[in-house]
Amino acid sequence: MADNAPRVVVIEDEKQIRRFVRTALEGEGCQVYEAGTAAQGLIEAGTRKPDLVILDLGLPDRDGVEVVRDLRGWIGIPIIILSARTTEDEKIRALDAGADDYLVKPFGVGELLARVRALLRRKHAIAEASDPTFSFGEVQADLSRRSVERNGETVHLTPIEYRLLGILLANAGKVLTHRHLLREVWGPASVESNHYLRIYVGHLRQKLEADPTQPKHILTETGVGYRFQF
């Protein structure tokens, strides 16, 4: 395998799940390292210099959220967590602790690869000099010039809408929790006013999405937060 192949550490206690994740990732040209426990996973993550970590939240030996925190403590690489559908709170805690994205079990190979690609691309993009221009759907945005255009026409955004869009674009592909967005846009005092965030996301969709009721770019992660997708 080529040296510049992305390295992925998979921390998951179920062998069969590890197996298909490995097959899928290797098909993408990744180098995969497996770990069955949190302890082993942290060792792998520390020694293999991975580009991405896939972490099951339901590990037998430790609380998944703590593992996220530990990983975040010393490596800046993207983390995808695997979790159950009904455990929103755990997901939110893991995302707030620094995880980038999540997959709900059961998930297909397609979903998995889409998330992995998005995060690896992101990592790549950050490594290169960041480009202040973005283009999605009918919209062109240039954050350096504070301009947003739709079909060539200027779209006027309020300062809050603009700040919100900026954060979403800068974190494209990542799931951003309500709390995170509120803190970034409104400041730490506003983390409980979820309805403000929802209204402003609604405004952005009205202004930027082709069909605001069926958004293609500013996606809702119900009960968790939002994700921007190009």
Added chain:
Amino acid sequence: MEANQRPVETPSEPSGRDSGSASPSRYLVAALVCSLATMVALPLVVYFDLANIVMIFLLAVVLIALRLGRGPAVMAAFMSVALFDFFFVPPRFSLTVNDGQYLLTFAVMLAVALIIGHLVAGLQQQASHARSSEERTQQLYQLARELGGALTLIQVDEIARNYLWKEMRVRSVILVPAETENLLPVAHDGDGTLAFKIEQRLARMTFATAEPVEFNALSEASYAAYYFPLKTPTRVRGVIALAPESSDAALIKENHPRLEALSSLIAIAVERLHYVDVAHAAQSDMASERLRNSVLSALSHDLRTPLTALVGLADSLALARPELPPQQKETAEALREQALRINGLVENLLDMARLQAGTVKLKMEWQPLEEVVGASIKLLERSLLDHPVKVTIAGDLPLLAFDAVLIERVFCNLIENAAKYAPPGTVVEIDARRSGDVAEISVCDHGPGVNEKSAPGLFEMFVRGEQESVTPGIGLGLAICRAIVEAHGGAIGVTNRPEGGACFRFSLPLGDPPSIEAESPVAADAGNIHGR
């Protein structure tokens, strides 16, 4: 039962109570004391002045008042005057008086004797009252202590019964409300009979009005004639029925305050036992809820793990390179679909179990409805490939308070249903508007519609529209929708549209959404008209 225990001797009466009542022996004693005083005084008359002889008689009166009470003291006062006159005032041994001034002596002596006698007897009576009320208080304390240690209602009843019998010769039983409207005796076990009968009407009246009720005429017929409510600050906990041994109405009347104190002591004991029960129940509820939750989450984890592996493995087989021959690839895809279906069933079952167990806590947040609609459509992308969705949300629909995850589940179930039953290529229409004080939301399709007769049953568990339908699914989806909508205080129903197709409608209460401060238009793009 109590008849056997009845002691032979009458209960000792408090001494103070009868001190004023006629009792010939006391007067006799009083007379003897007066005579004794005369005999003591007779030899002294040579040494002492007559005025000092009077003192001996007064002393006798005081002693009589002290020991024998008011009546004998009064008699002694008159008798002393008479004896003094007869034996000491010249002419001696005659009731006649030579010197008129002795009349004053007699008058003063009588007055002083009467007053002293009266005062002393009164004091004595008060002292004995104080003693007996002290005794009663002691007994009430004792009772309170015993009631405080009682662990069951039957013990409380027994303590009260013993006390009332010992103190007042009153039989009693505690009645507590039963599931029927009657009040049942707590100790209605053992030999199963009470020594008296209960008049339910009076008991219920006492319970309802929280006032003592008496009906003395009943006591003849061996009914309990007195009913005292067991009142606590929160509510009436029951009734204590009293059946005095004698039909002497004065007994209850006299002891009324004591009986009220007793009832409130019993009431407190009954209430304490009630709260002990409540605490026990809450504790075991909590324990069973914890168990249920851990069983559910263990089950959900244990089922999900192999399903995740199955879906993923089937998927990687289908996507394997080099590509599989078409038939095998199809098989792999079918495997994946079936695994996802099982997953859907498992999710539904677990959701229903959670909803039914009441362990779901709604995370109510104010939010626009379109967001959750959009998220649901996005989630169902795969199932909606053949069904475009048209969303119409009234512009005046305010923010609604709901649990986004659960309402998303409702939308997913309804939209998926629509896509499942309506022929490919037809539109699924989602509509939301306000209607009175609720938001009225509908998901309509262009399918065959539902059998309106069996429509309400659709929301029951394990019911499907068509018998033996070829369309896969288990009748839990709509039951889950109903449970979720009802938990939000809304209602769900289904109708057929005149132009064909089914319309599932549900409502959510509008409530009072928080006000939104408009962004102050001071910064960069101030005053610009919003885009779109």
